[in-house]
Amino acid sequence: MFLFRMASLKSVLAVSTRMLSTLKKQTNVIYTKRTLFLPRPPLFSRANGKFIHFQRQSSSTAEKAEKGEETFLKWFLLLIPATTFGLGTWQVKRRQWKLQLIDDLTRLTNAEPIPLPSDPLALNSLEYRRVRVRGRFDHSQELYVMPRSPVDPEKEAREAGRLSSSGETGANVITPFHCTDLGITILVNRGYVPRQKIRPETRMKGQVEGEVEVVGVVRLTETRKPFVPNNDVQRNWWHYRDLEAMSRITGAEPIFIDAGFESTIPGGPIGGQTRVTLRNEHMQYIITWYGLCAATSYMWYAKFMKI
Structure with a gap:
């Protein structure tokens, strides 16, 4: 990743150098065309008994115009380091916001479990909240979400949202669970x-x-992401969490929880498969933008200010 960032930095520096060269050439071309095609005044003109040297006056005007164009170019190119500095500062604020969001999520997933609300609408604001339910599993209507790799909770927290794989693949087992205290059936991963x-x-x-007690994390329905296959209901192969379709097949309410690791039974599925999907790569962006700002600032200084 670091090499990729350095390559990007070098490419931007190269583009900036080409821009400087091109704009300089265009300035010379404009000046040349102007001096070639504008009508030439007479070298001398007599006024009030004195001869005026027009060639010297014309050269002075051209020099002023060229100086004005260089001044415009000088301050226009300063936009590059100013823009990259602004983007780096924006990423600093984004990183602070993301760290706070991850901290809130960690606090939710480790909080004391609460009783599961029976109203699905009440769960819309409780995603990642730990809940407690008591009831029985209906193993005859298992659903399989695949392919899936096992989740390492510590690694998930450290590398939230990154595309990674352990190389081992299998499935998550979704089982209807009849809650005896609520009188409803939900879905438990x-x-x-x-x-x-x-x-x-x-x-x-x-x-x-x-009858068993299950402590798990509330999860909401998913929208199919690009390149993710459609769920194959007939073959019972599910690629994303579609609560409406899963509820229709099993007769359960559209309520879904990921069972915690402590629910693992020897020889059974391994609990604790809550996958956090918050990306936190802002530090890399901060280094990239501030690095570009420093590099282009030095180029600007060397071009226009260094004597």
């Missing part, structure tokens, strides 16, 4: 299973029976 353990008969020891 029990966690990750490797590819060879997707079929329920390969992990019978992990198919917990009876």
Whole structure:
């Protein structure tokens, strides 16, 4: 990434140098054309008994025009370092905002769990909030979100939103869960299973029976992102979290939680598969923009101010 940033910096410096050269040539061309095609006044003219030297006067006017063009070019090119400085400062503020957002999210996912509201609309403001439910799983209607790789919570917090993979792929097992205290059925992401353990008969020891308590994180529905395949309902292959379609298939309410790691049963899915999707690459942008500002400022100084 650092090499890529340095390459970008070098390319911008090269472009800035070419701009300076091109504008200088254009200035010379304009001056040359003006001196070639404008009508030439007589060398001398008599006024009040005195001869006036027009050639000297014309040269002085041309010099003033060229000086004015160079002054305009000088201050116009100063926009480059000024703009990059502004962008770097904007990224500093964006980074502060993102760090606060991540801190709020971390606090939510580690807060004391609250009882799950029965109204789906009440959950719209509770995403990533920990909740507690009690009831029974219906293993006969499992759904499989794939392909998925196991989530390392510490790594997810450290590299939030980056595109990375552990190389191991499988599926997340979504199971209807009837809440005995609320009288409704919701959807619970029990966690990750490797590819060879997707079929329920390969992990019978992990198919917990009876009434259990589950602590998990509230998740809302997802919109299909570009290049993500459509969900294949007939084959029970889901690529993104479509709560409306999942609820229609299972008869559950459009309420979805990711079960915590503590819900993991030996031989069953591995809980704690909440994937944080907040990108935080602002420090790289800050270094890039301020680096460009410093480089172009030095070029401007060397061109116009250094004696």
